[in-house]
Amino acid sequence: MSDESHWHKLDDLQCAYFVNEVRDEAYAPLFSSKNYTLWRKNLNFLDGYAHYALENRDVIPHFTLDYISNGENHYYLDGSEHPLELLANRGVLDLNTENVIDYLCFFSDVAFYPYRKVKFISDIKHSPYSGASAMKHHFRLQKYLQKIAVTPAQNGDFAVTLPVVYNGETVKGEVYVAKNGEIHITKPVRISLMDRTRKHEKLHYIHPHSEDVLQANYDILQSSSLGQALIQSTKDHHEKIIIISGMEHSFFVPPSGNGYVIAPQNIDSYSAYQLFDIIAALKDLELRYEGYGRGDPRGEEEEYITDNALYNLEILYTLCTIVFELEEAGFDSIVKRFKRLGYEAIYSAYKNEASKDELYEMFTQRVYKG
Structure with a gap:
């Protein structure tokens, strides 16, 4: 593919302008970081429009919101076909x-x-x-x-x-x-x-089935004692998980609290990948309650990466524990999807009672060293 297909980092002023343009006060915590990076990649089939990725670097892996934009008109990629429909209707699709x-x-x-x-x-x-x-x-x-x-x-x-x-x-x-x-x-x-x-709306962060998606996944977690405990802990602290529209799956817990989990807009019920992110967000919140943090993203880079690796290991260990409990309860399809994410070796090691030090080495090799 040509160089036009490559990502290009935009400068801080362009990034700040873009954040202000796509900000939605109903989801203000998603746009309150001081540590964003904005990336742009040309789309050769859309006349004058490009793919923009707004990357929140407060966490590792970075939390990203994706858009199609021409610099003035911005269309949030909510996991459905509708942003592309709107652009096709505007006559900018050139195949x-x-x-x-x-x-x-x-x-x-x-x-x-x-x-x-x-x-x-x-x-x-x-x-x-x-x-x-x-x-x-x-x-x-x-x-x-x-x-x-x-x-x-x-x-x-x-x-x-x-x-x-x-x-x-x-x-x-x-x-x-x-x-x-x-x-x-x-x-x-x-x-x-x-x-x-x-x-469809151009900036559509709200998920039309947010409550149904959350409840369907919470129902699955009732078969895990640790899952139940994490849900109760969040309720005890008067916080919640919020399902928002977006591409694929990921999660983010901002400093202000609550956990945000991305689900494509066409999902209306349980999905294993959203389940994993809900578990991760619940554990992230619990770690905050216990006084743990991810470190300072503007501080020393190696220390920040290490802090995040240790933090994420706790989340991964919780994921393994809950997946194991769900496997014991007969949810074999969840195990298959967890392995499909690339965690087959780590999950096998967990089941064989590997130490956290061993899991940490496997995890950093898998995620941070490729």
């Missing part, structure tokens, strides 16, 4: 044979459908798999990447062949992309994306 695959891959990165799980892949480096399962998909992906093809169709549309991940398997995909951005998958399953059925 051709050179960029239609980039569009497809970007679409599947930013728009998640819990009941239509299809992911397009054009680069072996961007495979969604990690851990032991990655090797099997790696070889299949190599085979299908050699057969990527784009064929112009009638009315400016495109017929595309590329690898897709569907139902956990990497297979050959056949996709018809309309000039207006609509995506119609014909193989391995018939699915249409970008259905244009809902109204």
Whole structure:
């Protein structure tokens, strides 16, 4: 890919201006840091617009909110297809044979459908798999990447062949992309994306199913004694977990309290990845109650990284404990998804009663050293 596809760091004034532009007072704690970095990456299929990533560096891993913007008009990437719909309706979508695959891959990165799980892949480096399962998909992906093809169709549309991940398997995909951005998958399953059925706002942080998503995940945690204790601890301190819209999954606990967990807007119930982030946010809050912190992000870098690694190890240890309790309760699918995140070796070591020092070494090797 060209240099235009690379991320570029913007200066502090541009960052401060952008934060002020996208700030929502209803979610003020998300925009109250003094330690942001703003990144920009061109999108070759949108005329005049780019992908902006607002990175909060108060925590490691950094907490990021994503947008599409032309510097004046900002569209929050809420995990649904609607920001791209709005831009397509404005006439800024400009597809051709050179960029239609980039569009497809970007679409599947930013728009998640819990009941239509299809992911397009054009680069072996961007495979969604990690851990032991990655090797099997790696070889299949190599085979299908050699057969990527784009064929112009009638009315400016495109017929595309590329690898897709569907139902956990990497297979050959056949996709018809309309000039207006609509995506119609014909193989391995018939699915249409970008259905244009809902109204949408440009900056839509609120999650339409926030209470349902939280309750469904809390219901799962009732099968874990530690999960129950963390929920009760948060209630005792009069704080809560808030589900917000966004890409993929992550969490953030600001100094002011409460925990924020990202869920794509189309999720309306339990999801394992949101469950893991809810657990992490609950444990993060408990560590705050006990007087622990992540250190000063503006202080000595190595010390800050070490403080965060130790802090995150406590969160990971809690995750392992709760996942183990849920496994004992029969939630095998949760264990599979935890391993899929790349924690298979760490979880196995935990079950074999590895010491925290051993887990720390594995964790830092996995997360901080790649």
